[in-house]
Amino acid sequence: MDLTPAQRIELYGFNNLTKSLSFNMYDICYTRTKEEREAYIEYIDEQYNAERLTKILKHVADIIGAHVLNVAKQDYVPQGASVTILVSEGPVVEVPTESYNESPGPLPDSVVMQLDKSHITVHTYPEYHPDEGISTFRADIDVSTCGEISPLKALNYLIHSFDTDIMTIDYRVRGFTRDINGHKLFIDHDISSIQNYIPEEVKDLFHMIDVNVYQDNIFHTKCKLREFDLNNYLFGYTKEKLNPEELEEITERVKMEMDEIFYGKNINRGWTNAIDLN
Known part of the structure; x- marks a missing residue:
């Protein structure tokens, strides 16, 4: 059942719906020598170290009005980093009706909502192929919330926080909550596409494909830069x-x-080995 601002229903207890956003970004680089590969990985590890990633995730917590309970962060050897933030409901009591609108979220911190029992995580994966000259960097970000807020409100900020060539975005609403009469609600907001939460100027930069399973409240969008x-x-x-x-x-x-x-x-890879990659 979808709810609009005019259809707000009094719930029995807390809103127990779990809304999960998984945002994967990829950066591609051509590195023709071992020295270039190592320099690229070093650059990525410096650009997206655990300290900077923590700042990004704390901004996400601010956007969704969360109170940070715990931060765990780690830079790995030889490369990569992880950050996990546990958050709980912030001090905001009244939930704005904007939480029910399909629209891009703020940059970076102008919306506060109500949530509980939530977490925000990021893991990075710099890697390279030793023969084909391709190095890639992948960052996986997960924002999972319970309560009124959809983590899609943080998507706009996340997109602007990473230099990305390709994005895959998944959003799912799980579980159910109940109104005061015991009627189950399996979703509490209208959504037709993740694209509705991405600004037009960003969408103009990407070729996008949607794969949505509306009956199961599962939404998927893939994005690749248009210009090369x-x-x-x-x-x-x-x-x-x-x-x-x-x-x-x-x-x-x-x-x-x-x-x-x-x-x-x-x-199918039909190229020759004309370029020296050593």
Whole structure:
């Protein structure tokens, strides 16, 4: 059952619906030598270390009006980082009707809501392929809340917090809550697409595909940058340093990597080994 602001129903006890947002971002880079690969991984580890990731997640907590209970953070060796924040209901008592509107969330902290028994996590995965010259960085962010707020309100801020070429976004409402007559409510807000929570200027940058299972309150959106400039995928030099054969080969490899991640399947690799990757 979907509720609009005009249909607010008095609940029996706390809103026990669990709303979970999983946001995965990917950054792609072409690194043709071992030194470039190591420099890229070092750059990513510095750019997205546990300290900075903690600041990002605390901003998310501010956006959804959460009170931080505990922070666990870790930088890993040789690479990667994790942060987990446990949060509870913030001091806000009155819940704004804006929580029921399909619209992009704030940048960074102008909405407060009501929630309880919730958590926010991030894990990073820098990695590279030793033969094909491709390095990738993946960050997995999960925001899970119980109560009035949909974590989609934090999506806009999360998108702006990471440099991303590809995004996969999942949103699911689980469980149920009850009104004062015992009637079960399996969702408490209207939603037709995750895209409705992404600003138009951001959507214009990406090619997007939706896969939604409305009867199970499961929503999925995949995003890949529309514009391709090879300079954005080279580390430490520009495409002007490449000869025409290298330019074509590297462009093919980077685009194929992006397509495989976006479509979730391997593509036949027919290139030659003309470029020295040692």
